Amino acid sequence: MTEATGQITNRRIVHLAGEIDLEHAPQVRKVLLGAVEQGRLVLVDMAGVEYIDSSGIACLIEALQESRKKNADLALIAVNPQALRVLKLARLDSVFAIHTDLTSAVQANS
Amino acid sequence: MHATNALFPITQLSREAPCDAEILASYCQEFTVERDLPATLNTALEGMVRNLGAEIAEIFLWRESPSGFVFKTSRGRSVPRQRKIQVDDPMLAHCIEQRTIVCDAEDGTTGPSVCAPILPLGEPYAVARLTRNAGAALFDARDQALLQAMANATALAITNAQLKETVDDQKDTTRDLEFAAEIQRHLLPNVASGTYPVFGFNRPIRQVSGDFFDFFTLPDGRIAFALGDVSGKGMNAALLMAKAASLYRCLGKTIFHPAEILQRLNHEIHETASRGMFVTMVAGTYDPVAGCLEFANAGHEPPLLRAPDHRYESFPADAPPLGILPEISLSTRRVEMGGGEFYIFSDGLTEFRYGQGEQLGVDGLIQMIESLSPLPMAERIDALLGELNQEGWSLRDDLTVLAIDDAWVKNHD
Numbered sequence: 001m002t003e004a005t006g007q008i009t010n011r012r013i014v015h016l017a018g019e020i021d022l023e024h025a026p027q028v029r030k031v032l033l034g035a036v037e038q039g040r041l042v043l044v045d046m047a048g049v050e051y052i053d054s055s056g057i058a059c060l061i062e063a064l065q066e067s068r069k070k071n072a073d074l075a076l077i078a079v080n081p082q083a084l085r086v087l088k089l090a091r092l093d094s095v096f097a098i099h100t101d102l103t104s105a106v107q108a109n110s
Numbered sequence: 111m112h113a114t115n116a117l118f119p120i121t122q123l124s125r126e127a128p129c130d131a132e133i134l135a136s137y138c139q140e141f142t143v144e145r146d147l148p149a150t151l152n153t154a155l156e157g158m159v160r161n162l163g164a165e166i167a168e169i170f171l172w173r174e175s176p177s178g179f180v181f182k183t184s185r186g187r188s189v190p191r192q193r194k195i196q197v198d199d200p201m202l203a204h205c206i207e208q209r210t211i212v213c214d215a216e217d218g219t220t221g222p223s224v225c226a227p228i229l230p231l232g233e234p235y236a237v238a239r240l241t242r243n244a245g246a247a248l249f250d251a252r253d254q255a256l257l258q259a260m261a262n263a264t265a266l267a268i269t270n271a272q273l274k275e276t277v278d279d280q281k282d283t284t285r286d287l288e289f290a291a292e293i294q295r296h297l298l299p300n301v302a303s304g305t306y307p308v309f310g311f312n313r314p315i316r317q318v319s320g321d322f323f324d325f326f327t328l329p330d331g332r333i334a335f336a337l338g339d340v341s342g343k344g345m346n347a348a349l350l351m352a353k354a355a356s357l358y359r360c361l362g363k364t365i366f367h368p369a370e371i372l373q374r375l376n377h378e379i380h381e382t383a384s385r386g387m388f389v390t391m392v393a394g395t396y397d398p399v400a401g402c403l404e405f406a407n408a409g410h411e412p413p414l415l416r417a418p419d420h421r422y423e424s425f426p427a428d429a430p431p432l433g434i435l436p437e438i439s440l441s442t443r444r445v446e447m448g449g450g451e452f453y454i455f456s457d458g459l460t461e462f463r464y465g466q467g468e469q470l471g472v473d474g475l476i477q478m479i480e481s482l483s484p485l486p487m488a489e490r491i492d493a494l495l496g497e498l499n500q501e502g503w504s505l506r507d508d509l510t511v512l513a514i515d516d517a518w519v520k521n522h523d
Contacts, residue, residue: 022342022343025342053506053507054340054341054457054507055341055342055343057341057386058341058342058385058386058387059386060386061386061388061434062385064386065386065434089411090410090430091426091428091429091431092409092430092434095435
């Protein structure tokens, strides 16, 4: 898992990778909340996520709820088919803004 | 072995004054008895006073942040000292920083003193300071070596006492978890399997569960049922499980419309849920006379309807899980059972994995149900769980199954 600052000030991009489960959730939570604290727009790149369980999803939801409290935006980008299936099955696609890539996410939030 | 050894039995080696090895043997012997941390420190100081001719022996604990020492305990002549007050003393600081014995000559008011670092697991922990009467001899090289050996033995004893404290704490936690697990089990219905058209099973992956199920008969003869799965595992999930299960048990006896009950639950859980936690849930009512089901699904794995002709239908959620949004909109679905079966399960079931291979998945679950279909429902669920309990299969999450068997009603009329 890595984190990088985007070109535009106040935009944070968090790259998640591997298995986002109970074991890794505390680290993911810390990074996501840190990004929400600093950015007006947080984009979570999910391309490298091989598996996400409910603990991982709870981290994303907490970050989303925190971003709303401070009037910021959080969106998921490049969600791979397996993780997308999990999100859609739980109807979380109605909770998160999900974009195919960085460009479309930036356009949607410009 | 030399023959001369026999001429000098060990008893003849003893001198009037005990040698250093004997002093250390006796000193270490004291630590073989189980002691807590304060008793360990006092025992250490008593041995130092006794064996090194000190008037006062004190222990100062090292604090990392803000760095400094606080007085902990003393033996010998009492010195009025306040506990928990930071002590700034360059001799103590030098001892812990350099991890070495430091000696000091008398300064006119007190006698000569010596400090030794106490380093359990190699980490700075405390300094033992010994002081003799004014005018007494300095602590010589032999005294210093003996004190360092005693400080090292004390460090080992401290590690033991700390480990004992940790083990005792873990025992308390384990006992608390056992109580919690027992209370949780009583939140689930206790109906003998095979005596009711609804069957439930729950197996936590840890001691306590984040899943729950419930069912009970309503005054009009219908059966209310629900299955919920809280995000995460362990105690935090178990606490939210207890809340969701209790709310359902209460609301389910007065609200009979499945979508409405999930909306009410969502509102209640959203008000108090923290850390993004949520609950996926299916709730509904089953009319055994009419053979029909009404249910709603908030973010949960799609339940499966198995028709008597072996066709399966699944019912995906039409709203996100409970606790995420302040309000949710979802529909109540009605299904004619026609003698079929309805299965609700947590993802712990479909995420069963064989070795490092694929998850069981819904298709794997359907195959297992089909292969066990000649068995009555209660035995079928037992057999299914029995197969998944065999070596090679690994459970990754809490596992809960709730099955409604419409054929059971026809067979027990």
